[in-house]
Amino acid sequence: MDASFNKLYSKKIILKDFLENRLSIESKRRAMNDSHAKRFPRPCGLTIHSAVGCNLNCVYCYVPEIFGMNYMVPYGLSGEELILALLSNKYFFPTIYGTYLAFGSITEPFHPIASLKTFEYLYFIDKYLGNPVQFSTKFFLREDQINLFKKYRNISLSPLITLISIKYASILEPNAPKPEKRLELIRSLRKAGFKPFIFYRPLIPYKVFEEAENVLREAKRAGAIGVIIGGFRVTERIVMNLKKIGFTIEANIPKNFKGQYSLHLRKYKDSLIKISREIGLIPFKSACCANTYSILLNKGLRIPCSNLCFQKNFCTNCPVDCKNISVNVEMDDVRSAFKKIMNIEPDSIDIQRNIINISVKKKLSGKRRREIAIIERIFRKKINIIR
Known part of the structure; x- marks a missing residue:
């Protein structure tokens, strides 16, 4: 594989100039002042916001504390404004070799309030950029919506279906679609030719973890090819809300912590990795690795993980075999x-x-x-x- 900054940068400048000549002064102002034009990518990639906020009221979620609201509003940028915002970000680079993009970090991208904007953004990302894209969702997608994915020719899609519990879903995720609908989505995606993953995040120890093997088996039966085993960041509010419904996790948490705290869950993750392999699911410790595997499945390209997980303790030795890919750099x-x-x-x-x-x-x-x-x-x- 050849890794060329100059090629990526030239492509970026050409696209940026084209859109600056195409869009109005007001559209350019909105795009260049937007957070998508300024943020650093996270390990999973640069997060794309098709809406702000969420009204699913999942007990374990920290999004309400970020925005101070439990409702959703579609994002304000048009599709082409989003593309210009990304191209104005000095830390973003286009094409399949460029920056990974991730939908679903601060909202539910296929909620009816957000879905039209999500599909608009996906269309223009495919038209102009061609970056690897992951989305995480709890929502069922209709056949006509899944068929829209088939029209994308340049991006590589990595579908992550969030499912952590069947037994306790109604109290952990009171307003989210039922687990059965998410399993049905996995079946529908496989039938349409896509390769979905189960997104097992957050990993909640004790009660929820006790049914993890059953959840993974059901996802495998539905057609999931792999599982991303995530962590769990808690706040004081999340700990209190979990305690109210009978989930006590204080043993993992230091006293008087401030802000967010990531639980130490290595033994649980190692156990789930072992179970996943026994079931026949490919396990991943991070979403970027699943996205990298999706590039291989969708495009036939063996590109090392963007987050260099193969040089860290995050690699699970998936079929991409990142550490043995030779990368030529000038x-x-x-x-x-x-x-x-x-x-x-x-x-x-x-x-x-x-x-x-x-x-x-x-x-x-x-x-x-x-x-x-x-x-x-x-x-x-x-x-x-x-x-």
Whole structure:
């Protein structure tokens, strides 16, 4: 595989110029001032918001605390405005080799309030960008909606169906579609030729975990090919709400914690990985890995995971076999990436199989480290800074 920053950057500039000439002054202003034009990608990719907020009132969800509301409103950008916003983001790059995109982080993308905007955004992402796209959903999709996915020619879709409980779904997710409808969605997606995953997140220890094997078996029977085993971030409100319905998890939580706290769940995750393999599901510890596998299934391309999970403790040795993919990188591309993204001229560059050693004079701040992570995703190699 050849990883070229200059090719991605040139494609980005051409597309950006085209849309700037196409859109009105007001549309350009909205796009360039929007958060999609400014945010850093998360490990799963750059999150795409087709709506803000959620009214499903899932007991374990932190979204109401982010926005201070339990209702939904469609996102304000048009499809082409969203594309211009992304192309205006210095940390975003187009094409299948570029930035992963993720729907479903702060809303339910296929809720009736959000679905039209979601499909509009998907259409224009496919038309202009062609990036890998994942979506996570609890909502059932009709046949005509699934058929819209078949029209996309450039993007690679990674469908994640959120399902953590059958027995307790009615009290954990009171307004969400029933688990049976989500299993039906998995069957419908497989029938239409797609390769869906079960998104087992959050992983709630004790009561919910006790039925995990049954949930995974039902998903496998429905046609899921793999499972993303997520973590669980709690807040004081979430802990209290779970306690009210009989789910006590304080043993995992330090006293007087502030904000959000990620539970330590390694033994539970390891157990689910083992069970998944026995059942015949391919396990993943992160959604970006499932997205990477989807690229192989959908496009026949073996591209290493964008988040470099194969160099961390997140790799589960899926069929992509990222660690054994040779990635060719040119020195001029590395120089250009540091100049365009960080405004830094490296003193020396040493490109090795899995690492790029960079010598710079400046001490790099926290934000600069995050920018290095963007460059790592382009070249699929760890960057080691030497001073």
